[in-house]
Amino acid sequence: MPITCSSCGVEKAALRRPKTGDKLCKVCFFAAFEQEVHEAILTNNLFTAGDRVAVGASGGKDSTVLAYVLSLLNQRHSYGLDLVLLSVDEGISGYRDDSLETVKRNEQQYGIPLTIVSYQQLYGWSMDQIVKQIGTRNNCTFCGVFRRQALDRGAFLVKANKVATGHNADDIAETVLLNLIRGDLPRLGRCAGISTGEDGDLPRVKPFKYTYEKEIVMYAHFKKLDYFSTECIYAPYATRGFAREFIKDLETVRPSAIADLVRAAEEFRIGPDNAEQLAQPKTCQRCGYLSSQDVCKACLLLEGLNTGNPRLGFIMLANIEGNVFKLLSL
């Protein structure tokens, strides 16, 4: 006997929402999903009419759904946003080149203009070249630091005043756990924020902060969105993967684990000692882009690469972060 949608009471239920357990038809699921993102945007004042928003577009499920839903909500609720797609080509053959083809199709499908910036063009190094130099152990650190700055630089290039990324509740829960393991209290207190850098030139917002990854996948699947679903070829070595597996296991005994981890970090109060460690935003003395230190992390890592001693950049980075675990992993 088919189960009826618990929202409209008319249509056949097509799915069980991972977040609430509700059995819904496709139309009611779409409506609930979109409404929750809309409420997260409104409640947290993520956007102001006239904002030019660079949507970080990797071609993966999260950013593809984000671009689609932002464009839909922008029209439906007249947000008055000027949306642009911004992709960073890290130079990973067999991975990013394929996913960028997806973003190029999304540009046509959603009618949002796309700009691509590359590590090669910005730093003179592709990730393939970096991995050749340093191997696959610490490569995600280089990629993460460069991507963060590349998104800033791309956003300045297209004259965006805000960056939106597809980070979802699962991503944030993983970050909470990683910061806890590292004992990085200043970051622990900050990582669950739905927006960062509000005081600076380029705030970043995460409209999917409360959205579960499983629901994003369901949304993309039922809407038949065009996205790229292969994992990064260099990612299997990242610590984040282990945090992800741990949270998945935890969810089997505690289904609210993701929401709990996000809430725990939100509730976390930064004491005066840790507050001092929260560096104020400034500009890098070398490249002039946003930095929390006199010389930004990208420039430190680049110095190591360009002097043929990539470990040096990594050590300098670990030192300014006071991250003994990074040093131990060398």
Ligand SMILES: Nc1ncnc2c1ncn2[C@@H]1O[C@H](COP(=O)(O)OP(=O)(O)OP(=O)(O)O)[C@@H](O)[C@H]1O
């Ligand atoms: N190469 C890139 N170019 C532009 N934005 C990116 C890129 N990589 C990541 N991002 C942005 O950062 C967010 C989080 O990236 P992450 O690497 O965690 O991927 P993810 O969780 O698999 O997301 P997605 O499914 O969108 O790839 C993405 O949703 C996207 O907004």
